[in-house]
Amino acid sequence: MRRILLLPALALLVPFAARAQHSDYALKNDFEERVRALAARLDSASTTGAIDSVRDDIAKLESDFAPHSEFLDRALYPLTFSESVGRLRALQVLTYDRVYLIRTQGLKLSELEARIGALTSRLDSLTAQRDQLFGELQESRKSLASLREAVRRLTANLAAKDRLIFAIVDSIFLPYGKDLHQVADVQKEAIAQRLQNANVVTRVYEIAADNVKFLDVTQLQGKDYAGLIDQYQAFAARWTGLKEKMTDVAATSAVVAGGTPSQARTRAGAGGAARTNAATDGAAAQSAHVDSVLADWHRRLMAGFWGGLQKEFTQAGITVQEFHDGPSFAASVRACVASLAASKQDPQPFVENLWKQKIDRDWRDGLTKDGMLGRTEYAALDRAVSELSKETIDATFIAYIAGVLVIIAAVWFFIFRKKKPAAQAPPAPAA
């Protein structure tokens, strides 16, 4: 503390001493010393008040040495007097921004820490609820209504957990903006610490694993899948974003722990590099773990969806080529439509009972998702199936119209025959 107070006092006294002995060298040194001292004060400043005080001292430095500016322009080569003062001023502005940001972030962070804590405890209570719901699901197999209710509640529980974990992630990254490359290493280290404290990767893994288990033990209906596909796609996208950020943070965190990359290399040689690699590898291994369970989730979801859809065809007595994804499904339906059109078989069971009553009602939402069949392809298939139905409708309609016309003609004929004798009645005899 005493040292901090002495530095500005010395800095004020030094130029007068320099002027007393009239040494140019001492004058140059005094100027450089004062610039260094002010830069050091800026470096260690932690309040905006301290930085404001340095700003005043920069102005004092400039006015003290302004009479010697011509000499200093030459003596400070390659800098000039005004450049040296300008650099100090720029440093002061930068430091002010940094300190202001850190202080305001500190307030935000404490609020967010509380929010993360609340979200984490909610997530834990949802996990307990999930276990109970899985138990209920096992018991509810006897009654279809209670089974549906258990599935609905469990789906809602998993979706809530999914939202919560990414709300936690958002809360951790929110104060640092979108571009993580512009975040200082120390702040990245803080992010890494928070991710670790909130146990984020383990929780992400658990949620993905819960979804796998859910798909494993639940008999789902066509209309259940649209929400599940949405949930998977959103989760996968969020995870991809989180993974990139985590890799960045893990690399920085390892570097901060072992010093800067150059320090780590100089100090520990291969050891420092090994420590950095180990931390990065650890993060990569955790990510790979989540990736594998996410792949399992996707595989089971797709198998359930396309398997369930294929089952609808089988139950309706329609034989189609086996399909396992959007393109193969579209090919199968087109082949079926072509076959029905060529064979002159009655397309009603396919068009009405299967396509309209089942697929269009229960599976359309799932099929129209991107990455499944897509809206355009579904609309094209629907049109192809409708064309098949149109031919039938047209024939019936024509037969119906023909029948009606025959009836009208018959009625007209009878009316005409009845009226004709009345028209040809003989005239009354003349008296």
Added chain:
Amino acid sequence: MTTCRRLIPVALAVFAGCSAITLERVDFGWPVESVLTVSPANTIEDVRYAVRANVAPVAGEEFQDSSALKGAKLRLIRSAEGYYFLTGPRFRHVFVFAPGPSSLVLHTAILVAEGGLKSPALNQRPPYVELIDGDSFRRLLTSDDIAEVKR
């Protein structure tokens, strides 16, 4: 023969022109003196102006001991004329050197303080070099002598 006679003055003029180019009013002056520490090998080095010299002969001349300057801080400045002025604490003289091929040749040793300087400093004050030592000692030097004594 006549042609040769005509060419002789032209050739003389060309050779005379080549050898007589002189850049005048060159300012060699350093804006500020350099304070250089004498190394264990009795050398001083100025990084900014890329000058390195062995100062053992100066120590021998001033202190009769060629290693007397090891670790001392010497003051060196080049005047606008191009002479190097060298002095230091306990020196009685300011040594003025003229630059030569790979050498500094003593031009003058100006006696400035019989009892030796205490904490000298050299300033560039064209056309002089100023020597100060404390608050009351001030001399304006030329490359040959003391031009003016100021207090």
